[in-house]
Amino acid sequence: MTTKRSRSGFRRMATAVVTVAALGGALVACAPSAGAGTGDASASDLEAALEAGGTITYWSWTPSAEAQVAAFEEAYPKVDVKLVNAGTNTEEYTKLQNAIKAGSGGPDVVQIEYYAMPQFALSDSLVDLSAYGLDELEDQYTASTWGSVNIDGKLYGLPQDSGPMALFYNATVFEQFGIAVPTTWDEYIAAGEQLHAADPTKYITSDTGDSGFATSMIWQAGGHPFDVDGADITVDLADEGSAKWATTWNQLLEKDLLSDIPGWSDEWFKGLGDGTIASLVLGAWMPGVLESSVPDGAGDWRVAPMPTYDGEPVSAENGGGGQAVLKQSKNPALAAAFLKWLNSDPESIKIFGESGGFPSTVAELESEEFVNQESEYFGGQKINEVLTQAASDVVPGWSYLPYQVYANSIFGDTVGQAYANKSDLNDGLATWQEQLIDYGNEQGFDVKG
Amino acid sequence: MTTLSKLDAPEAPSPSTVPAPAAPARKVKSRPDWRGWAFVGPFMAVFVLVFIAPVAYAIYLSLFREQLMGGNAFVGLENFAEVFADSQFWESFLRVLLFLVVQVPIMLVLALAAALAIDSARLHVSGFFRIVIFLPYAVPAVVAVLMWGFIYGGNFGLAGNINDLLGFEAVTPFAREWILVSIGNIVTWEFVGYNMLIFYAALRTIPNELYEAAELDGAGPFRVITGIKIPALRGAIVISTIFSIIGSFQLFNEPNILKPLAPNIITTFFTPNMYAYNLSFSGQQYNYSATVAIVMGLITAVIAYVVQLRGSRKEER
Numbered sequence: 001m002t003t004k005r006s007r008s009g010f011r012r013m014a015t016a017v018v019t020v021a022a023l024g025g026a027l028v029a030c031a032p033s034a035g036a037g038t039g040d041a042s043a044s045d046l047e048a049a050l051e052a053g054g055t056i057t058y059w060s061w062t063p064s065a066e067a068q069v070a071a072f073e074e075a076y077p078k079v080d081v082k083l084v085n086a087g088t089n090t091e092e093y094t095k096l097q098n099a100i101k102a103g104s105g106g107p108d109v110v111q112i113e114y115y116a117m118p119q120f121a122l123s124d125s126l127v128d129l130s131a132y133g134l135d136e137l138e139d140q141y142t143a144s145t146w147g148s149v150n151i152d153g154k155l156y157g158l159p160q161d162s163g164p165m166a167l168f169y170n171a172t173v174f175e176q177f178g179i180a181v182p183t184t185w186d187e188y189i190a191a192g193e194q195l196h197a198a199d200p201t202k203y204i205t206s207d208t209g210d211s212g213f214a215t216s217m218i219w220q221a222g223g224h225p226f227d228v229d230g231a232d233i234t235v236d237l238a239d240e241g242s243a244k245w246a247t248t249w250n251q252l253l254e255k256d257l258l259s260d261i262p263g264w265s266d267e268w269f270k271g272l273g274d275g276t277i278a279s280l281v282l283g284a285w286m287p288g289v290l291e292s293s294v295p296d297g298a299g300d301w302r303v304a305p306m307p308t309y310d311g312e313p314v315s316a317e318n319g320g321g322g323q324a325v326l327k328q329s330k331n332p333a334l335a336a337a338f339l340k341w342l343n344s345d346p347e348s349i350k351i352f353g354e355s356g357g358f359p360s361t362v363a364e365l366e367s368e369e370f371v372n373q374e375s376e377y378f379g380g381q382k383i384n385e386v387l388t389q390a391a392s393d394v395v396p397g398w399s400y401l402p403y404q405v406y407a408n409s410i411f412g413d414t415v416g417q418a419y420a421n422k423s424d425l426n427d428g429l430a431t432w433q434e435q436l437i438d439y440g441n442e443q444g445f446d447v448k449g
Numbered sequence: 450m451t452t453l454s455k456l457d458a459p460e461a462p463s464p465s466t467v468p469a470p471a472a473p474a475r476k477v478k479s480r481p482d483w484r485g486w487a488f489v490g491p492f493m494a495v496f497v498l499v500f501i502a503p504v505a506y507a508i509y510l511s512l513f514r515e516q517l518m519g520g521n522a523f524v525g526l527e528n529f530a531e532v533f534a535d536s537q538f539w540e541s542f543l544r545v546l547l548f549l550v551v552q553v554p555i556m557l558v559l560a561l562a563a564a565l566a567i568d569s570a571r572l573h574v575s576g577f578f579r580i581v582i583f584l585p586y587a588v589p590a591v592v593a594v595l596m597w598g599f600i601y602g603g604n605f606g607l608a609g610n611i612n613d614l615l616g617f618e619a620v621t622p623f624a625r626e627w628i629l630v631s632i633g634n635i636v637t638w639e640f641v642g643y644n645m646l647i648f649y650a651a652l653r654t655i656p657n658e659l660y661e662a663a664e665l666d667g668a669g670p671f672r673v674i675t676g677i678k679i680p681a682l683r684g685a686i687v688i689s690t691i692f693s694i695i696g697s698f699q700l701f702n703e704p705n706i707l708k709p710l711a712p713n714i715i716t717t718f719f720t721p722n723m724y725a726y727n728l729s730f731s732g733q734q735y736n737y738s739a740t741v742a743i744v745m746g747l748i749t750a751v752i753a754y755v756v757q758l759r760g761s762r763k764e765e766r
Contacts, residue, residue: 094730101735122517209713231518260603262712267604276604403517409717409731416713420625439732444518 043133046340049333053078056108056335059086059096060323062160063292064355065111068348072341081338089113093405099328100125106328108335109342112157113321114148115212118228118402120324121151127325129155132336137344144394145360149322157324158343159360160352163283164390165216165306165318168290171379172300173202173275181304185248188307192257195278203259204252206277209419210263211411212318213282214245219316219398221245221309225433226401233401233447235436237429244309246425253422273297281306283318284387288356291377298376303383305390315393320360358387365391403443407436510739517733528740537718538741542748544629545720549697552633557689560641561682564648565674579649583642590639594706597635601710623711632703640696644689651685652678687760691753698749701726721745 058069058081069081084107086092093116099106100123112120120126129135135155138146145159169181174191177198182188192204207213218225223241227234236242252258259277261267271277273296280286290301308314323342325335342348349361353370364370365388375383401407414435418428433449440447486493511528515521532538563582567575585593600607601622608620622631655677663673701722708715717731718724721741729738 090731097730097733101733262710265710266599267602267606270605406732409727412712413716413718416716420713442516442734444516 042131043136045333046132046337049331050076050079050337052334053080054331054334055080055082056329056331056338057082057084058109058323058338059084059092059107060111061085061088061092062111062352062355062357063288064352064357067351067355068342071347071351072338075341075347079334079338089116090405090409093119096120100326104328106326108329108331109323109325109339111160111321111323113319114145114159114317115215115400115404115408117149117156117322117324118151118400119405121154121156122402125327126156127327127329127332127336129158129325129336129339132333132340134158134336134340137340140344140362141360142362142365142391144317144391144396145320145322148320149324157322158339159320159322160343161285161320161322161357162360162391163285163317163319163358164387164394165220165281165283165315166286166386166390167279167281167304167306168286169279169302169304170272170275170277170297170300171302173278181302182307183305184311185307185309189248189251189255189257192252193255196257202276202278204257205279205281206259206261206263206268206271207249207252207419208258208260208262209412209416211408211415213263214411214415215400216283216316216318217245217249217281218242219395220306220314221248222314222395224397224399226399228399228402231445233440233445235401235433235440235447235449237433238426242429243426246429248309250425253419253425256422269293275300283320284358284390285319285356287375287377287383288358291356299379301378302381303378303386305386305393313389313393314395315390316398317394320358322360401436401440402445403436403440406439407432410435507739507743510736511743512736514736515733524736528737529744531737532740532744538721538724538744541718541721541724542745545697545700548629548633548700549694552636553690553693553697555633556637556641556693557644557686559637560644560689561648561686563641563645564652565678567645567649568652568678569670579645582645585639585641586643588639590702591706593639594635594703597631597638598707598710601631601707623707623714625714628707628711628714632700632707635703636696636700640693644693647685647689648682651682655681683760687757690756690760694753694756695749698722698745698752 053076056079058065060083065083065085069083073079073081086095086107092111096106096110096112100120137158141159142162145162149155149157149159167181173179173195174181177195179191179194180187182191188204195202195204215225218237218241221241221244223239223245225235225237225239225242227236259271261271261277268277272280272290272294287303290297305313306315323339325332325339329335344361349359349364353359353364359365359370371384371388372382373384374380411432414432415425415428417423417431418425437447437449512523512525513521514524514528563578566572567579572578588596598606603609603612603618603621603623608622611620612618621627659677660673663677668676699722700720704715704719705723705726708719717727722745725738725741725745728734728741
């Protein structure tokens, strides 16, 4: 969506991933429950709340938020939505966490990426939206995004966007050096060698260690490093999938084929524009970022399916998120009504799509108009054909840790050291695992390696 | 007798005057007067609210441990025991200590040289130099660090241009070996002017007679510096040193803003302050974070106090 989205990961949850209910009781004491949301509330309450009007606050960093809020206020003049950009991902989560801890000062509706959803659900700070009948919207969303906002049978948010991964490559650079579009990771590494040998200033991709990217790559390789069952957690960053990715990526790292330009820096955007970074494997929200932040690359970039280990099409989710209603909200019915409009009303989703967002709604993903859209930036390529196909190739059954925000924050301290030293990523993953187990146990979970 | 009594007379008042003031003093002691509190009350209220309360709250926090699962529990001094055994904390502490030992002397010597030069009256447009050297201090730290981040950029920044010119990686400000030097350079650039101003202000208070006397004695300019200016600056140097020690131990802005540019080199526990910040805001370990802050505060206070003792002892000599 917006920059930095990639740091997130997308999370797909099997139904019994976190048994929050079992823990809820213990946590009620720490979380302020403003008597919101639960009880007899229903869909008709939402209509009534919209009729009555009122003021709610909405925290978001999506570029489309302003236009969406304006359209909503036009449709429901009695409702006043105060839009606040409280920072991008972790910055917002820090403020949100503080507001939850303080018991007040939080928004009514808040943007939360899928990877962070379990953390806030766990602290019992989000309203279960099925109380307002929003669970009936299930059919409108893709299974993977719906799974990400459903935690132990409770609906903690509505999905907004999704990020099935694909290969974005600079076709001009590829053609110049006679590189074929790789379909397997072996071909990708070979392409990296060929490119860097032909022009030492150019790299196949840049990667200085990004937790969102690494977890998505492990996801694609078939790994299940995080197994969560209530308070019982297993962290295994040496499982088959994790090792498969690390061993493959080691080849790029050790042969010095990865550019050391940190992602999302000014140099990174420059490098994407002038061919220094020839390709990226990222979520489907990337075209919007390229268009808005890398104007120099217009016409050069193309999309292809993500390379795989055996040539069979497999993808993973990278980034993406939705919105949730906070238990602190003084008007949860109105907040839920706004949320329902925001992520299911065709008008709102249209605005979202126009700003470059990649939707999570089935109707849009399957519509001819969306799939056949030709992107001028991508030289007229029908990029959504590739991206919607990627969405259906996503490996099911992934889950994130209930403390993934913290886990991602120490990625640089652990796996990042392997990147810095150009040494074995498997060792870096082992250190990460060790610290994640320590932290989890210190926080009262029962974490095993 | 009369003469004697007359002679005694002057003595007489002195024994009588001595107990006289003592008597009212005893009265005050026996009836405490609370009226004074009406005057200092507002100050004390604000003082307690903004100084005592946060420290007390931090100490209170440090005695508990709140978990994501399982709530809050009193743990006594366990958090402190953990800090003393925490290799990440000590690594960050030793890093800022190294920074302190190298960067602070360099910065203060530069500031001293600048102050002496401007004070020497041999400089044309000394007012201009004074402003220009002081100017970086007026630039917000965040802006300054972002600016230096661009200069340090290895691909498109000044560092990158130099490397292109030389044809090899000569300047790598974000490499593990150089990152402390790079940060030290920024901090020095930011604070030389501030310290220079402290020194310069102290130099302006030296009475002219001393210079005149020195001239009569035939002292050259360097003899004036070592014999008059430096001794007069001792107090200012002690103050600057203490400020710089505190500043070094609280190093946060510069590494935190550079972190996105050197994500693996600048870890979440690069400095004690960054460690406390990340414990609190990424890990929700508020209690442990408060403990780290208290331990670091105590260490800083002790070191600053030792410097002050040494500094003032020299002053007496």
